[in-house]
Amino acid sequence: MTRTLTQSMQDYVKVIYGLTRSGPASTNDIARKLSVSAASVTSMIKKLHELKLVRHTSYRGVALSHAGTMVALEILRHHRLLELYLNEALGYAWDEVHAEAEKLEHHISEEFEDRIAKVLGDPSYDPHGDPIPTKDGRMPPTVSERLADANINESVVIRRVSSHDASMLRMLTSHGLLLNTTLRVALRDADSGALVVQHGKRRITLDREITENIFIERL
Amino acid sequence: MTRTLTQSMQDYVKVIYGLTRSGPASTNDIARKLSVSAASVTSMIKKLHELKLVRHTSYRGVALSHAGTMVALEILRHHRLLELYLNEALGYAWDEVHAEAEKLEHHISEEFEDRIAKVLGDPSYDPHGDPIPTKDGRMPPTVSERLADANINESVVIRRVSSHDASMLRMLTSHGLLLNTTLRVALRDADSGALVVQHGKRRITLDREITENIFIERL
């Protein structure tokens, strides 16, 4: 299904998917994410439109068609299965898996996908807690509450860290803040929005940028 | 080291390496192996020459420089490590590993290479018995006697099958002719060069094309 698309097209589809979780994506956003010029985006959008992978009206945003969404989900499945495989089978840390998966996701066969999925026991979540789309394009349920929005004194469990920034992930690791860690919100800085959380005996300050990327389950 | 080369350049280097085991490679041979036109080969050779990866004099053949050889060996190491990993860790059959490794070899990192090498216990041979170059570019010893050249009545052990043709490999599998299988040469057809070999109770006819690709150890 994805096979006839160039790697570049796949990258665009993937990025558009990520940007359109809430409303259409702008040319500029796509350009920024892909580190290409806005002009390049316009011309690629045109091609994807001809392939019926996106809907687009000039000067308005872009959205994926159903077919485009299916392509995006397949790439995402590859990416997240690879991340989990690298983590579980090859001992990569959660801050290392993204970069490697990024390079491999376009190049594995269906056979490879199926085999690692089987070795992993048909998993539903990657090492960051992100859901792995099923082969038929359905998305496992995901927590959507952000640590940023938790109340003071509330106890919560980290269920997902949806950032691929390796240094942010390493910082969390160094504070013992891994997936399924329980913590309590101690303070909120009204100005910056930063939170101070209590994890066991430690108090850790997390700035807004981070708490927006940490998804939780309330206890 | 390999990093700045395009995938295409890497493919050329790899093919040139394979074709220059004995003497320089011709433009036409390279074109045939890569399924491109001879003109394309000439133009790519020029680029590789500028990068000092090959030596080339117009209308004469091409050979890899030392740097080019190192690049080729690194790609070959990736390829063969991947083949073995697919076979051992993911259960691919020996006739399935080549195609998948071919796609992945250009896209794995040094980190990935090191990790699968470690999981595999720093192996020296891939599932076809082909030697895996070491990280510093040395080639483990390999048997070089061909089944085609064995004598009548001689007993030999299959140590390497250097063909990537899946159907040939499947044929061998179906006759129980795997790596490390012992067999005896029963007959040789003087015209075609085909051999009849005795494997346990079975007699199997192998044509010249096949026996040229099977490397053996004499008992």
Next chain:
DNA sequence: GGTGTTTTTTAGATGAATCTAAATTTTTTA
């Protein structure tokens, strides 16, 4: 050793993905 065949190279074109600069449309704001 000349002549024809094969191989290799050159010349020039194409398609994909990108770029910059300029033009156009939309949005913001004074």
Next chain:
DNA sequence: TAAAAAATTTAGATTCATCTAAAAAACACC
């Protein structure tokens, strides 16, 4: 609401790997 700013698109160029057709060199053979 008109002018300025920002976003988007168009136009045209560039780079990479490829192609075909034609020219040039090497080889083969009688």
